[in-house]
Amino acid sequence: MDIFLLRHAETDSNRAGLLASGSEDALTEYGYWQAQAIVDGLMQLEIEAILCSPYSRALDTVEPFAKTTGLPVVVQPCLAEGQLILEGSVSHEEPVYMPHASGYLHPVTNERAGAFLRRVRLAQEVIFSQSASKVLVVTHGHMIRELLNSLLALPEKTRFPHDNCGLSLVSVGEVNTVCFLNRAMCSNQAVHRRP
Numbered sequence: 001m002d003i004f005l006l007r008h009a010e011t012d013s014n015r016a017g018l019l020a021s022g023s024e025d026a027l028t029e030y031g032y033w034q035a036q037a038i039v040d041g042l043m044q045l046e047i048e049a050i051l052c053s054p055y056s057r058a059l060d061t062v063e064p065f066a067k068t069t070g071l072p073v074v075v076q077p078c079l080a081e082g083q084l085i086l087e088g089s090v091s092h093e094e095p096v097y098m099p100h101a102s103g104y105l106h107p108v109t110n111e112r113a114g115a116f117l118r119r120v121r122l123a124q125e126v127i128f129s130q131s132a133s134k135v136l137v138v139t140h141g142h143m144i145r146e147l148l149n150s151l152l153a154l155p156e157k158t159r160f161p162h163d164n165c166g167l168s169l170v171s172v173g174e175v176n177t178v179c180f181l182n183r184a185m186c187s188n189q190a191v192h193r194r195p
Helices: 029-037 039-044 056-069 113-128 142-150
Strands: 002-007 050-054 072-073 098-101 105-107 132-140 167-171 178-179
Touching: 002 142, 029 113, 029 142, 039 056, 050 098, 056 072, 056 132, 098 167, 105 113, 113 142, 132 142, 142 167
Parallel strands: 002 132, 050 072, 050 132
Antiparallel strands: 002 167, 098 105, 167 178
């Protein structure tokens, strides 16, 4: 199975350099441009299924690609943003979700670290339950970092930086491998400058 982990496009909080933001953080004008700019690259990956966070910044990021391919976007509340966790000894707790005006469930705003880590495990189960062999997962930086740590079974927490619209490929098999596909394609500092 090939799992493509896509971080959402730029938001105001990202532009300001904040490590995390709330569920209402929307894409900037540049973020909308990024979401459109990645469509051609994603088309080449022959993606068969899309899983997405319920937060609007993730949904808005994947919308141009989903419209182009006609693939349905399956929203999974477990893929929502979580908190930065650097220690490895957090106990898992059951996550709590609340209804949101968007119609999707969101994690509670005061979520504990253990509940976020449990959501990471749930996200992994959801990903592996897909019958598709190439799955696009549109989520957030902290979720991507925790998924990579879990999928690679790393002995110590590793911080994997992901720029907005950064795309990583995790190939799951006898040995799980990861490669960064487009760390510069639409990053805030790299090859493409703001239009």
